[in-house]
Amino acid sequence: MNTLLLPLVSTGNVPQLMTDLVLHSLDSEFEFVRELDSLYVYPFTGPIDYVEDSDSSLYRTSPEKTFTTPVELFFNPKLKLYIIQQRSPILQPYENQFCKNVIAPLIEELNIGSLVVTDATDNFGEHIAAASTRRSPYSFGVCQVSQIDDLSGEFQQKLQLHDTGATPVNNTLFQFSSQSFQSGISTEQFIFKLCYHLLHTQKVSEILKEIRYFNIYVQEGDNSEDAAAACTQVPQVITGFPSITTLRAPVSWKGVYGTRDAPGTFEEGLYI
Template sequence: MTFIPVSNYDSNLLKGSKLLLPTVSIGNVPQLTFDLLVHTFKLQRVGYIDQDTLMPVSGIREDDKTGVTVPMEVFQSKDHQWTYVQQRSPTIKGKRQAFLDQLVQFASQFSQVIIVTSMDASRRLDSQIRGGPFRVFGDKSVVDQLGIPVLENMLNEDLPAAGLARHLYQQLSSSLPTSLLVMFALEGDNVQDSIEYAHLINTVFKLQTDISSWTPPKSWEFLFGTPFNAELYQ
């Protein structure tokens, strides 16, 4: 796993910043959330991560620049305080541990990591059914800052449909300040989930203070395919 910077970007600017890191999990809520953060904040694409552990995927860039999107891309705020990774595809079978090991090595240069994931809302504990859909676990300073409930039984239970979130947290937290941010969700139309998630992240971490609305990328127009021809059913 190698970070490939765009031209004229100094890779040393990554060091010491705070990393927001999504997992591929139920509803792709983290991916949709990071779409909103990247496009609303107009974050600078500073490079991508070259690796052989994720399912290959590519698409048209949405910032009107040449090139294509790839499975893992890196963005950064203008003040270089926050770094965002967008992961668009899951790990290849048999390469999960290699992906985790390489990602932990990449993350070691940051001052703090916030893992953003989603969990299956249909498998919540009784104590999780009431109240809001968010939970947090990990670094005490972040837990206190968020002001939302701590994730119950994190150390004793699996995290249903949260992908590699638990494994990633366990490996990262042994070497640097790491927090796990969770949203309970279901498969379906997860646009509203991502808006609520983006709002929470922006509010508690004070990423941008002048945001009045969220700007989705153009690709969201095709989240549910193209419209059908109504004349076919007349």
């Protein structure tokens, strides 16, 4: 079964940083596939990222590629794992179009059976349905798509929205682990919109067996350690994923948290 990892642009960019660590720590096992449609995200261009003193490169099979784009797709044939790296946020009015016109067709094309969505939050109030007892900085929930009959017709019933708070919350679509800090998802979260469109796309709902949601509680700041800690959880989130013994950060990280002077030229780094 093919798996697709989708990191959401969220608090501290922790999903992107975690994805950086996964891709660059295992750069000899992943390969660049192609750029994805970036019509619905903020424009972004940067130099090719890499790990210093590495014998391999994520872009080794694409020597013609000379710059980084907003949304890129990578593949690990051994793990049957596709990974999207999204480096800029979705334009606010176009979240639904991104789900329908980018993610849904990609799942169909790649015959994805398991979609893994990574997220990060610093808010337990308005937009997160907090569990009665917070036990972990991680939340892990699974939506078994294959066990929901008549997805289009029964979607509203399955959601079982509760309007007791400021934002409606669904407590049934995802089954969260006992250690999770949240018990449901709200309509304000991107994961809700993504699920809605995927479950309403007939071909996708026939192919997709499960949606796994991995949410990380963080605070804004130097989130490099949060990303490294999240990497230790990946084997629990993605079936068959090995533990990474040595995490390797790409050169772009050197300028993220003020550890060097701001880059003055395109070649000096992704971040200003």
